[in-house]
Amino acid sequence: xxxxxxxxxxxxxxxxxxxxxxxxxxxxxxxxxxxxxxxxxxxxxxxxxxxxxxxxxxxxxxxxxxxxxxxxxxxxxxxxxxxxxxxxxxxxxxxxxxxxxxxxxxxxxxxxxxxxxxxxxxxxxxxxxxxxxxxxxxxxxxxxxxxxxxxxxxxxxxxxxxxxxxxxxxxxxxxxxxxxxxxxxxxxxxxxxxxxxxxxxxxxxxxxxxxxxxxxxxxxxxxxxxxxxxxxxxxxxxxxxxxxxxxxxxxxxxxxxxxxxxxxxxxxxxxxxxxxxxxxxxxxxxxxxxxxxxxxxxxxxxxxxxxxxxxxxxxxxxxxxxxxxxxxxxxxxxxxxxxxxxxxxxxxxxxxxxxxxxxxxxxxxxxxxxxxxxxxxxxxxxxxxxxxxxxxxxxxxxxxxxxxxxxxxxxxxxxxxxxxxxxxxxxxxxxxxxxxxxxxxxxxxxxxxxxxxxxxxxxxxxxxxxxxxxxxxxxxxxxxxxxxxxxxxxxxxxxxxxxxxxxxxxxxxxxxxxxxxxxxxxxxxxxxx
Amino acid sequence: xxxxxxxxxxxxxxxxxxxxxxxxxxxxxxxxxxxxxxxxxxxxxxxxxxxxxxxxxxxxxxxxxxxxxxxxxxxxxxxxxxxxxxxxxxxxxxxxxxxxxxxxxxxxxxxxxxxxxxxxxxxxxxxxxxxxxxxxxxxxxxxxxxxxxxxxxxxxxxxxxxxxxxxxxxxxxxxxxxxxxxxxxxxxxxxxxxxxxxxxxxxxxxxxxxxxxxxxxxxxxxxxxxxxxxxxxxxxxxxxxxxxxxxxxxxxxxxxxxxxxxxxxxxxxxxxxxxxxxxxxxxxxxxxxxxxxxxxxxxxxxxxxxxxxxxxxxxxxxxxxxxxxxxxxxxxxxxxxxxxxxxxxxxxxxxxxxxxxxxxxxxxxxxxxxxxxxxxxxxxxxxxxxxxxxxxxxxxxxxxxxxxxxxxxxxx
Numbered sequence: 001x002x003x004x005x006x007x008x009x010x011x012x013x014x015x016x017x018x019x020x021x022x023x024x025x026x027x028x029x030x031x032x033x034x035x036x037x038x039x040x041x042x043x044x045x046x047x048x049x050x051x052x053x054x055x056x057x058x059x060x061x062x063x064x065x066x067x068x069x070x071x072x073x074x075x076x077x078x079x080x081x082x083x084x085x086x087x088x089x090x091x092x093x094x095x096x097x098x099x100x101x102x103x104x105x106x107x108x109x110x111x112x113x114x115x116x117x118x119x120x121x122x123x124x125x126x127x128x129x130x131x132x133x134x135x136x137x138x139x140x141x142x143x144x145x146x147x148x149x150x151x152x153x154x155x156x157x158x159x160x161x162x163x164x165x166x167x168x169x170x171x172x173x174x175x176x177x178x179x180x181x182x183x184x185x186x187x188x189x190x191x192x193x194x195x196x197x198x199x200x201x202x203x204x205x206x207x208x209x210x211x212x213x214x215x216x217x218x219x220x221x222x223x224x225x226x227x228x229x230x231x232x233x234x235x236x237x238x239x240x241x242x243x244x245x246x247x248x249x250x251x252x253x254x255x256x257x258x259x260x261x262x263x264x265x266x267x268x269x270x271x272x273x274x275x276x277x278x279x280x281x282x283x284x285x286x287x288x289x290x291x292x293x294x295x296x297x298x299x300x301x302x303x304x305x306x307x308x309x310x311x312x313x314x315x316x317x318x319x320x321x322x323x324x325x326x327x328x329x330x331x332x333x334x335x336x337x338x339x340x341x342x343x344x345x346x347x348x349x350x351x352x353x354x355x356x357x358x359x360x361x362x363x364x365x366x367x368x369x370x371x372x373x374x375x376x377x378x379x380x381x382x383x384x385x386x387x388x389x390x391x392x393x394x395x396x397x398x399x400x401x402x403x404x405x406x407x408x409x410x411x412x413x414x415x416x417x418x419x420x421x422x423x424x425x426x427x428x429x430x431x432x433x434x435x436x437x438x439x440x441x442x443x444x445x446x447x448x449x450x451x452x453x454x455x456x457x458x459x460x461x462x463x464x465x466x467x468x469x470x471x472x473x474x475x476x477x478x479x480x481x482x483x484x485x486x487x488x489x490x491x492x493x494x495x496x497x498x499x500x501x502x503x504x505x506x507x508x509x510x511x512x513x514x515x516x517x518x519x520x521x522x523x524x525x526x527x528x529x
Numbered sequence: 530x531x532x533x534x535x536x537x538x539x540x541x542x543x544x545x546x547x548x549x550x551x552x553x554x555x556x557x558x559x560x561x562x563x564x565x566x567x568x569x570x571x572x573x574x575x576x577x578x579x580x581x582x583x584x585x586x587x588x589x590x591x592x593x594x595x596x597x598x599x600x601x602x603x604x605x606x607x608x609x610x611x612x613x614x615x616x617x618x619x620x621x622x623x624x625x626x627x628x629x630x631x632x633x634x635x636x637x638x639x640x641x642x643x644x645x646x647x648x649x650x651x652x653x654x655x656x657x658x659x660x661x662x663x664x665x666x667x668x669x670x671x672x673x674x675x676x677x678x679x680x681x682x683x684x685x686x687x688x689x690x691x692x693x694x695x696x697x698x699x700x701x702x703x704x705x706x707x708x709x710x711x712x713x714x715x716x717x718x719x720x721x722x723x724x725x726x727x728x729x730x731x732x733x734x735x736x737x738x739x740x741x742x743x744x745x746x747x748x749x750x751x752x753x754x755x756x757x758x759x760x761x762x763x764x765x766x767x768x769x770x771x772x773x774x775x776x777x778x779x780x781x782x783x784x785x786x787x788x789x790x791x792x793x794x795x796x797x798x799x800x801x802x803x804x805x806x807x808x809x810x811x812x813x814x815x816x817x818x819x820x821x822x823x824x825x826x827x828x829x830x831x832x833x834x835x836x837x838x839x840x841x842x843x844x845x846x847x848x849x850x851x852x853x854x855x856x857x858x859x860x861x862x863x864x865x866x867x868x869x870x871x872x873x874x875x876x877x878x879x880x881x882x883x884x885x886x887x888x889x890x891x892x893x894x895x896x897x898x899x900x901x902x903x904x905x906x907x908x909x910x911x912x913x914x915x916x917x918x919x920x921x922x923x924x925x926x927x928x929x930x931x932x933x934x935x936x937x938x939x940x941x
Contacts, residue, residue, distance in 0.1 A: 417789050420782040444794045 003043035006343025006524055007278070011036040016279045018517055019290075020355030020498075022481060023368060023402045024305040025297045026275070028290075029498050031353075036515040039390075040278055041524035044264040045340050047317030051098070055105045058259065058321040064328025069106065069257055072187050073113035080185040081106055082121045082156075082209055083138070086130045087361035088193040089263055090521075092137060093316040098261050100140040102191045102321070106259075107143070119181055120147050122155040123190070123208030126215060126456035127362070128411050128449070129155045134365070154181065158211045158456065159446050166213075167252045170244045174217040176252075179209040183254055192260045194333045196341075196384070196523060197231045200260050201239070201330035202246020210245075212440055212458060217241060221429045224468040229383035231525060233334065246326060259323040260333040263316040264340055265522035272312065276522050302404070309358040310365050338386075341525040345390060348528060350513035351505050352391035353498070354381050356401040357521055362455065362463070366408040370486040371415050371423075371463050373403045378477065379466030381520060386527045390516055394475045396505040400498070403482030403490075410453050414445045418460035419489060427491030429468035436461050475508040531894050532568030532684030535561075535595070537610035546598025554597055555902035561596050565897060568613065570623075570686040574666060574678055575643060577692045580623035581633060583919045585708040585891065586682025587617030588904040590739070591835050592674075596901055601837045608675040609668035615682025615917070616674030619707035622695070623687060630702075632710040634694045634872045635672035636858050637679070641691035642667050654861030654868070657718070672858070685894060685919050696872050705885025707876075708916050709742070713884055714875035716742035717750060719833040719856035721864060723806055725751045732787055732807040732823055733758035733774070736765035737907065738887060738914050739833050740810035741772055745882045748773030750864060750874065755790055757804070759783035764911050772882065787823045798822050799845060806831060814839040817853070821845045831856050891918035 009015065017028035018038050031038070048054045059069040066072075073079065083099045086092075103120070110118050120143070122130055135153065136144045147153035156179050157163050165180040182188045182205070190208075194200040207215055218241035224230065226237035233239040250256065268275045272293070274286035282290070297305055320336040322329045358368060360376040368376070377399040382389065391397060407416045422435045436458060439445065445457025471477075477492040478501040487494040495501035506513060518524065541562040549557025570580060592614050594600045616635035621628050638656035639647035642665025650658040663669035670676025673688060680688035698707050720743055725731070731753050733740050740758060747753045758774040759782070760766035769777040778786040784800055787793075793802035800823050807820040812834025818841060820830045830853040845851060859871030878884070889912030892900035897917070904915035 417785050420778050421776070421786060421789060424778070438789075438792075442789070442792045444788065444792065447794060 003045055006042040007040045008343070008345055009038045009040065009278075011038060018279055018519065019275070020353075020400045021357040021521070022355055022400050023404075024302075024309050024358040025294070026355065027294070028279075031515060031517060032502065035512060036517065037349075038517045038519055039343055039345055039524065039526060040519050041265060041343060041522045042340060044266040044317075044522070045319045047264055047319055048321075051101055051318045052105070054318070054321050055102055058323040059105060059109065062257070062324025063322050063332060064325030066257065066324035069189070069323065070109050070113070072255075072257060073110055073115055075114035077115055077186040078117045078184065079110055079115050079187050079189065080119050080121060080182050081189045081191060082123045082182060082205070083191040084193050084199075084204070084208070085122045085124050085127050086134045086138070086364050087127055088199065089195050089314065089316055090359055090361060090364070091267070091312050091314045092364060093263070094269075094313040095137065096140060097138045098193060098263065098318055099138050099191050100143065102259055102261065103139060103143060106189055106191070119152045119154060121179060121182060121209070123204065124156045124158070125208050125210060126158055126212060126449070126459055126462075128453045128455045131453065156209050157450055158215070159450050164211050167249060170248045172244060174241060174245060175213050176206070176245050176248050177211040177214045178205065178249065182209050187255050187257060189257045189259065192258070194260050194262050194337055196380070197233060197334055197337050197525065198236075198238070200333055201233070201242065202326055203239070203242040204258065205249060205256055206242045206245035212456065214245070216440070216458075219462045219465065221433060221465045221468045224429070224465045225472060228469060229385055229389070230469075231383045232386045250326075256326055257323065258326040258329045259321065260329050261318055262320045262333060262336040262340065264319045266315045266317055267522045269312065269315055306358070306367070338525060341523055342386075343524050343526050345516070345526045345528050348388060348392040349390055349395065349516035350392060350509040351396045351398060351502065351515045352382070353398045353515060353517040354400070354520065356381075356399050362459070363408070363411070366411045367404070367406050368401070369407045369412055369415055369419070370403050370405065370483075370490055371419060371460050373399070373401050373479070373482070374490050374492075375463040375466050377401070378470035379463065381518065382470040384523065384525050386525060388528050389473060390518065390526050390528055391474065393473055394508070396476045396478060396508050397470065397474055398478045398480060398495075398498070398501045398505060400480040401482055403479055403486045405483045405486040411455060412460070413448055413454050414439055414442070414457040415455070415460040423489050423491075429465050429471060432461060432464055476505065478504055530567065530684070530686040531565055532613050532680070532686055533563055533894065533897055534566050534568060534611050535563050535614055538562035542598045544598075545596065549597035549599075553902060554593065554905035555898050557597050558898050558901050561598065563596055563614075563897070565895065568680075568684055568686050570684075571678060571680040571689050573689055578689050579692065579695060580687055581618070581620045581631065581690050581695070582623050582687045583615070583618050583620040583682045583684070584630070585619050585704050585916045585918060586615040587708050587712065587914055587916045588901060589617055589712065590737070593901065593905050594835060594837070597905070599837065604671070607662060607669055607671050609670050609677040612670070612675055612677050613681035613684045613688065614674050615684070616672050617708055617711040617916075618673075618682040618688070619698070619704050619710070620682075620687070629697050630704070630707065631695045631697050632707050632872070632876065633673060633682075633690050634696060634714070634859070635674055635711065636694075637662060637667060637670050637672055637676055639665070640693040654870070656860045657858035658860070682919075683894065683897070683917055696876060698876055699880065702876070702880045703885045705888040706879045706883065707885075709879045709884040709887060709914065710872065710875045712738050712914075713742045713746070713879045714859040714871045715739065715833070715856070717746040717862065717874050717878065718859040718871050719743055719808060719831050720746035720751060721862045722831055722854060722856050723829055725753045725806065727752040728754045729805045730754055730787070730790055730803075731756050732783060732804040732820070733769075733810060734780075734783065734807060734816045734819060735810035735834065736760040736769045736777065737810065740808070741765070741768050741887060741913065742884065743808050743810055743833060744769055744774050745772045745878060745884065749878050749882070757783060757786050757790060762908050762911065765908060765913075768887070768913065784819060784823045791825075800824075802826075804828060808833050810834045812836045814841060817841055821851060824849070824851050826850060829854065887913040888916055889913050891916050893918055893921050
């Protein structure tokens with residue numbers, strides 16, 4: 001029996017309260033009947049039964065204009081294997097991570113071919129460096145111990161003048177500068193996890209292994225305002241720019257063998273399985289789990305609660321793997337992502353509500369600071385659509401999240417200054433760019449990015465650019481239960497309760513508005529008719 | 530006529546210290562040795578002295594420290610009891626036919642004390658450094674407001690001032706601007722205490738009266754480059770920016786703002802290449818530590834806020850060759866090759882910068898407990914400077930404007 005597709009529930013008086021994530025916690029909220037609907041993601045797809053066999057098959061039966069991996073490998077060649085970093089998947093998956101499974105197979109083939117010059121690179125782009133524990137989790141101890149001691153497990157450094165190579169510019173003048181080891185290899189194998197449609201394709205190399213000089217050409221406010229949405233590659237300037245760069249990289253003779261994987265949405269382990277069930281299907285055990293966990297969370301301190309949630313390892317499972325030529329591979333990947341995540345929704349809504357969870361791509365094992373709250377809600381979840389946004393132009397987004405006025409000083413140092421300096425001046429994504437270069441070239445941020453575990457100095461700007469389309473589209477953003485100072489600094493309106501927020505939203509959208517709640521995670525993409 | 534008298538009563542001083550800390554300044558004042566009494570105006574100490582009838586008299590941070598029992602015992606020998614507090618004064622010369630308004634330069638230096646020849650510091654015009662503040666024909670006292678012979682501004686009956694202390698003000702200057710002259714003079718003296726280059730990066734800790742007037746003074750009388758001032762409250766931020774600060778981050782944010790400005794690295798808590806000068810207008814242990822953390826090597830702290838006994842790790846002072854210098858009152862300033870009296874400059878600045886806008890509320894003397902409480906909690910209540918309105922008439926015109934503007938900021 002195939003898994004159930006996504007579902008849109010019209011709320012009436014008999015509808016049970018719906019679960020809202022609230023950062024490191026969750027709660028049940030009642031939505032106004034006869035005017036509200038809840039969009040549920042599809043059930044997790046059935047996983048591939050023998051992942052290793054499927055991986056081997058994909059490597060030996062590539063898609064598009066590509067030979068099998070084995071025939072691309074020969075003694076004396078220089079092989080580089082790049083892989084997605086700690087921002088994927090979410091939450092981190094239970095071991096073995098799919099990157100480990102894939103890379104082990106690639107390394108087996110490389111060993112069989114007698115290749116000695118092999119290196120691994122975490123494709124960080126401008127993200128923070130991974131810790132040893134995170135690398136071990138993604139790659140497994142065997143790979144880590146075989147490569148790391150010899151300096152052959154590297155993390156891409158977008159600020160290393162000796163580790164980058166400038167390839168030239170695209171027809172539109174976009175500078176292409178990528179990792180030198182990758183660019184000077186006889187073959188670059190890229191191992192991806194495609195959690196959302198924005199990931200993968202040419203973006204893997206053109207962004208993941210690029211420098212700030214290169215990334216800035218598409219990570220900017222103009223690109224975001226012309227990407228509707230950036231999750232829909234056919235209407236995304238972000239993708240267009242990456243595709244131009246990716247094709248340019250190929251034209252320079254850099255050979256990329258792309259391996260892309262998709263996972264199902266089996267997001268939470270058994271003790272939290274109620275979090276991905278539809279509320280009216282909760283049994284006594286689910287209700288008891290909800291009550292007990294809610295009670296326990298309410299008496300825990302912030303640190304303990306954060307540690308608990310970030311210890312969750314998702315039982316995500318492989319649903320597809322395809323390898324070969326980048327564009328051909330990615331087309332199949334996107335089809336498989338949408339097979340898992342797509343939900344058909346009839347028409348737009350006046351008010352879109354969402355409960356934001358504890359994690360986003362940029363706060364794995366870290367704090368979801370106010371800027372990341374904005375990015376998760378308005379950058380990621382708002383943009384999870386094809387066609388048109390779930391909420392109409394001039395509508396309102398209501399997000400629930402505590403939005404603590406807290407930052408991880410090791411991971412997000414420039415975010416603190418961005419919050420204190422830039423957002424104090426303006427929250428307009430088009431205006432903040434005047435500060436960008438100063439942050440991007442700040443030697444202290446550069447130092448922390450290169451030697452510590454800090455995101456690049458420019459990264460908070462990207463998070464804010466990510467919100468540009470939503471801010472341009474919406475009339476108002478309301479945060480329920482957030483730290484008032486933080487919410488106001490973001491330029492949003494704070495509300496104490498959902499009822500208050502709905503009443504406030506009516507100022508913008510009028511009386512008796514339609515309300516749509518997206519019940520995420522697990523992730524979904526809405527195709528809005 | 531009514532006046533507030535502060536007596537030497539150690540048990541009451543101790544009680545006010547405890548109660549201020551545990552309850553509120555107002556309750557501390559209740560038990561302090563400050564009493565509202567009928568007070569006669571003081572006798573003229575000599576022929577060159579005048580009776581002054583105050584119009585407005587400000588409440589200074591040093592007054593609050595005194596009333597909360599927090600002042601250092603260092604000052605015990607430098608004052609004489611009982612005294613009428615109040616050293617920020619605009620008033621008129623009693624008996625003068627033209628009702629000329631004057632501001633008082635309260636320091637009781639050699640001239641006021643009848644010491645001739647004056648000490649070498651007074652001779653050079655640096656009256657704030659006078660070494661004779663316990664000598665001469667007056668009882669000890671740093672200044673009017675701390676001397677048993679002179680009276681002070683917190684008295685309807687008035688005070689006495691030596692001719693050398695009396696400064697006429699222009700007729701177009703408001704009373705509110707005028708009552709700001711004395712703190713402004715302190716700020717100018719601090720701002721000019723060290724040379725500042727056009728590209729200097731300056732930090733100002735605190736955006737209360739002293740911090741805001743230091744910003745105004747830096748902009749008016751120096752070529753300082755960038756000024757970053759910490760502001761705890763929104764109204765302080767707005768005022769700091771309007772008076773010339775380039776940036777006004779929160780009080781916990783200033784170190785990072787200084788670092789950002791210089792693109793410096795950080796070691797531990799210390800910005801490696803930070804501000805050239807930090808004006809500490811708070812004077813607390815934390816503010817001094819914060820200052821030490823945000824200076825460049827060889828940088829300077831100017832302690833503008835009144836210091837007190839505290840323990841501070843001086844390792845960065847030694848290792849990074851920092852210096853700390855106090856800044857007390859005023860005298861003569863060297864500026865652009867000329868020498869000017871600080872008070873003349875303060876009159877000029879207070880008028881030009883409309884510093885009377887910092888006066889947030891005026892109280893009649895009878896409501897002194899509320900007034901002092903308001904002054905002690907000024908920042909959190911959207912206020913800056915609280916004054917006594919000794920004539921009970923002048924306050925309405927300006928307080929209506931200023932308090933409504935400040936309160937508006939508080940609730941934004």
